[in-house]
Amino acid sequence: MKAVVLRSFGEAGNLKLETVPMPRPGRGEVLLRVHACGVCYHDVINRRGNLPRTSVPAILGHEAAGEVIEVGPDTPGWKTGDRAATLQRMSCGECALCKSGRNSLCKTDNRFFGEELQGGYAQFMVAPVGGLGRVPASLPWNEAATVCCTTGTAVHTVRTRGQVRSGETVLITGASGGVGLSSVQLARLDGARVIAVTSSEAKVRALKEAGADEVIVSRGLDFASEVRKRTQGAGVDMAVEIVGSATFDQTLKSMAPGGRVVVVGNLESGMVQLNPGLVIVKELEILGAYATTQAELDEALRLTATGGVRQFVTDAVPLAEAAKAHFRLENREVAGRLVLVPPEA
Ligand SMILES: [Zn+2]
Ligand SMILES: [Zn+2]
Incomplete structure (x- = not known):
């Protein structure tokens, strides 16, 4: 052969x-x-x-x-x-x-x-x-x-690990890649409101077509204040963290009290600094998703x-x-x- x-x-x-x-x-x-x-x-x-x-x-x-x-x-x-x-x-x-x-x-x-x-x-x-x-x-x-x-990983991340519920707001970083586009579609299908973050203006249309309710173009990766603005200060119930180390801090700052962060990617294999106080007072859940x-x-x-x-x-x-x-x-x-x-x- x-x-x-x-x-x-x-x-x-x-x-x-x-x-x-x-x-x-x-x-x-x-x-x-x-x-x-x-x-x-x-x-x-x-x-x-x-x-x-x-x-x-x-x-x-x-x-x-x-x-x-x-x-x-x-x-x-x-x-x-x-x-x-x-x-x-x-x-x-x-x-x-x-x-x-x-x-x-x-x-x-x-x-x-x-x-x-x-x-x-x-x-x-x-x-x-x-x-x-x-x-x-x-x-x-x-x-x-x-x-x-793409979609297999999204099912594992959004449903199995993240337990997305209808009516929740879900933040997705690195949303324009394969896992991202599937996660946007799946979260929407399951009744969530989706806020997608991308570094590229050119990807906005594809994300809107995939069903993202809001798209934040963030080159400097400082999207947390924009997320707060678009959620009337409440923050998001769940986040799908596809980028990893580069966006993790802003993702944590975007979370509503009791929020769940599902980490599925770490594109640059980098490290993060974490203030445990933020996790404590908001009772955040940080979950991994693999394969x-x-x-x-x-x-x-x-x-x-x-x-x-x-x-x-x-x-x-x-x-x-x-x-x-x-x-x-x-x-x-x-x-x-x-x-x-x-x-x-
Ligand atoms: Zn593959
Ligand atoms: Zn086994």
Whole structure:
């Protein structure tokens, strides 16, 4: 089969199309014909060699969608022709964390596609079925591929961790990225009033179209006073913190008493200074949100198929152009999400 293989970490040009042996599914696994695989900034970090669990040669890609063409032994519930999309990471399904529904915290099986497991930059891939969601028949492959990292993460963040309630006001930082646009749509769908923060004037229209009630363009990242103004001094009930260290202080200052801050991104891997007094007197809750569970991916795929949440796939390019795709992503030349499309034969 054809696959894009990374033989040494480094620049985008190291991603090269090769012919490699066909993988075979083992126990609890299926073989997928990959129809689309999203390219995520996580893949760029991986390609540079900054993810310790990846060893070369590697086939990257954790945003794959495809059709089951072979089912391994002892793999109940899956059959040839089923449509599937990958989760970012595996979980064992057996430990106390998995049994309580917190699969994204499982330590027994925390393998990632594109790291320990072969990824989706290929015509075919083997996937353990615990790492797959079910793609509704009406959902195009290009959209299905990107759902996990955008809407799947938003379902985990806004609903599971944030417990958004109808009538609440929700602040979303870094709102114009993939997780942001999905979070805006989902919070609105669940009846919240959404205040989106972006650093770019050019993103205002997309955010309004996604359903943001208010958009604050904040280049200097000093949006708390503007949030207070637009909430009549009350502050917000919940915040989805996607930017992380650079906006965290302003987000805390934007919170209403009893507010919940759900932290899902830390783009610059920075540190924050925190005044515990603010957390104490306002009884704030600071929550982390990490990855997506199988049930959340199924829900995200369903929401996308029924039009509740839109995907923003702007680029679909042949698998052979993976290197160019990485180059463009690194140079901010991709407006929405980009997917690679493997050759059919
Ligand atoms: Zn991703
Ligand atoms: Zn587990």
